[in-house]
Amino acid sequence: MNDIKDVLGLQTNTDAEELVRQKKCIEAAKSIVDEKAGDMGRKLTYHVTTFGCQMNARDSEKLKGVLESAGFIYEDDELSADFVIYNTCTVRDNANQKLYGHLGSLGAVKKSRPDMIIALCGCLTQEKSAYEKIMRSYPFVDLVFGTHNLFDFPRLLVSVLTREVTKGKGHIVSEIWEGTDRIVEDIPVKRNYPFKSGVNIMFGCNNFCSYCIVPYVRGRERSRGSDDIIKEIEALAADGVVEVMLLGQNVNSYGKGLEGEISFPELLKRVEDIDGIKRIRFMTSHPKDLSDELIDVMASSDKICRHIHLPLQSGSTRILKAMNRHYTKEGYIDLAQKIRDRIPGIAVTTDIITGFPGETEEDVNDTIDVIEAVRFDGAFTFIYSKRTGTPAASMPDQVSEEKVKIFFDRVLAKVQEVSTRQAALIEGQTMDVLVEDMNRQDQMLVTGRLSNNLNVHFPGDASLIGKIVPVKLTECKGFYYLGDMI
Numbered sequence: 001m002n003d004i005k006d007v008l009g010l011q012t013n014t015d016a017e018e019l020v021r022q023k024k025c026i027e028a029a030k031s032i033v034d035e036k037a038g039d040m041g042r043k044l045t046y047h048v049t050t051f052g053c054q055m056n057a058r059d060s061e062k063l064k065g066v067l068e069s070a071g072f073i074y075e076d077d078e079l080s081a082d083f084v085i086y087n088t089c090t091v092r093d094n095a096n097q098k099l100y101g102h103l104g105s106l107g108a109v110k111k112s113r114p115d116m117i118i119a120l121c122g123c124l125t126q127e128k129s130a131y132e133k134i135m136r137s138y139p140f141v142d143l144v145f146g147t148h149n150l151f152d153f154p155r156l157l158v159s160v161l162t163r164e165v166t167k168g169k170g171h172i173v174s175e176i177w178e179g180t181d182r183i184v185e186d187i188p189v190k191r192n193y194p195f196k197s198g199v200n201i202m203f204g205c206n207n208f209c210s211y212c213i214v215p216y217v218r219g220r221e222r223s224r225g226s227d228d229i230i231k232e233i234e235a236l237a238a239d240g241v242v243e244v245m246l247l248g249q250n251v252n253s254y255g256k257g258l259e260g261e262i263s264f265p266e267l268l269k270r271v272e273d274i275d276g277i278k279r280i281r282f283m284t285s286h287p288k289d290l291s292d293e294l295i296d297v298m299a300s301s302d303k304i305c306r307h308i309h310l311p312l313q314s315g316s317t318r319i320l321k322a323m324n325r326h327y328t329k330e331g332y333i334d335l336a337q338k339i340r341d342r343i344p345g346i347a348v349t350t351d352i353i354t355g356f357p358g359e360t361e362e363d364v365n366d367t368i369d370v371i372e373a374v375r376f377d378g379a380f381t382f383i384y385s386k387r388t389g390t391p392a393a394s395m396p397d398q399v400s401e402e403k404v405k406i407f408f409d410r411v412l413a414k415v416q417e418v419s420t421r422q423a424a425l426i427e428g429q430t431m432d433v434l435v436e437d438m439n440r441q442d443q444m445l446v447t448g449r450l451s452n453n454l455n456v457h458f459p460g461d462a463s464l465i466g467k468i469v470p471v472k473l474t475e476c477k478g479f480y481y482l483g484d485m486i
């Protein structure tokens with residue numbers, strides 16, 4: 001046990017030293033887990049439940065990597081696992097409510113299985129009021145940590161596994177940091193798909209859109225060094241990955257603040273040069289920072305997918321100003337047109353919020369205008385959710401539920417009309433599909449994705465998964481295609 005105390009207490013100065021310490025913690029966790037497994041006569045199991053965005057999905061792969069390196073094996077049913085971790089989201093209130101629902105069910109299970117360990121991490125834990133609610137109302141939670149110390153999960157895991165030694169049994173192990181400048185590379189990762197992977201290129205956000213809680217829970221923007229990113233993608237390619245999704249809240253400002261660093265389009269060119277990588281995606285682009293250089297690089301690339309996700313949020317210049325978005329209705333339409341002109345066949349998708357404070361019918365008309373002018377290939381539509389601590393939460397004229405519903409239904413109907421029309425444009429063509437999975441409903445079919453991000457279902461078997469194959473798009477079903485492999 002002295003060894004474990006040493007590992008927990010160690011101080012480190014550099015990110016590289018920190019990685020060594022975390023690896024020692026994984027070894028320490030493994031010896032505890034192996035001993036418990038020996039006593040129980042079976043392996044210990046884990047389940048990771050992920051809420052929210054692609055960033056969280058990627059973070060969960062890191063949690064899984066650590067847990068598997070520490071000797072846990074995956075359990076599909078979250079209510080049966082020995083170690084359950086929720087990677088939470090708080091971008092809208094319904095994400096919080098979903099978590100509380102899950103915790104309620106798990107609390108009941110824990111009464112009969114007190115040895116079960118329940119952990120929470122991710123964005124919700126960084127929000128003060130939600131954190132306080134967890135501490136107050138869910139005392140059966142064993143471990144809570146935030147977005148800034150995810151790299152510290154191995155050490156926290158040892159802490160929670162050895163609570164008798166470190167903190168006293170029954171006590172919640174909890175560490176939330178306000179921020180960090182640490183970027184610890186090479187924490188183990190267990191990928192959800194062998195053939196595709198997310199890759200963080202930056203963390204945090206500096207934009208402070210007035211409705212958004214992300215800058216408060218994910219902290220200031222920090223870019224990873226390009227050499228580290230390239231090294232990671234080369235290793236992924238060597239391990240069979242053919243598609244990477246470069247992840248950041250605002251990828252177009254990649255590299256800012258890093259000395260001697262390169263721009264996002266330059267990073268894309270370097271990724272393009274990596275053998276074995278066949279498709280490159282990225283998420284998310286802020287319209288205000290999207291450069292002509294990026295459009296040029298996309299236009300001349302063989303590997304960058306024909307898809308850009310470009311959150312609009314609102315089509316009203318007045319509302320955009322109140323949202324602190326730094327572009328206008330006309331500016332957005334011109335940008336989307338420029339992208340479509342330069343990159344034929346590209347799909348443009350977006351996020352739209354209805355019900356932002358002060359929104360009127362005229363503002364919604366502007367949003368509808370933009371949807372028609374841009375011809376979005378897809379859109380996520382959200383009802384504005386008031387997030388405590390953001391500027392919009394204290395703005396006057398919060399829109400009534402009744403009105404929001406009318407606005408939301410109008411926007412959704414228009415988006416569906418336009419995107420169905422867009423999807424049908426490629427019917428009859430033959431296009432490359434990256435096969436991702438067996439079809440959930442029909443085991444005679446496989447499911448894959450076009451470069452433009454549309455799903456295609458076609459007859460095939462599991463041997464196709466991870467391959468890129470030509471498929472004739474025979475029947476458009478609105479948001480997806482049925483096809484036949486050529």
Ligand code: 5AD
Pocket residue numbers: 091092211212213311313351352353382383384385386387
């Ligand atoms: N209410 C509703 N939607 C929001 N989003 C971010 N914050 C809020 C909020 N408070 C949406 C934005 C963003 C997406 C990830 O979530 O559309 O692009």
Ligand code: SF4
Pocket residue numbers: 205206207208209212213214215249250286
């Ligand atoms: Fe939130 Fe705006 Fe940052 Fe996106 S760009 S994470 S919407 S603050």
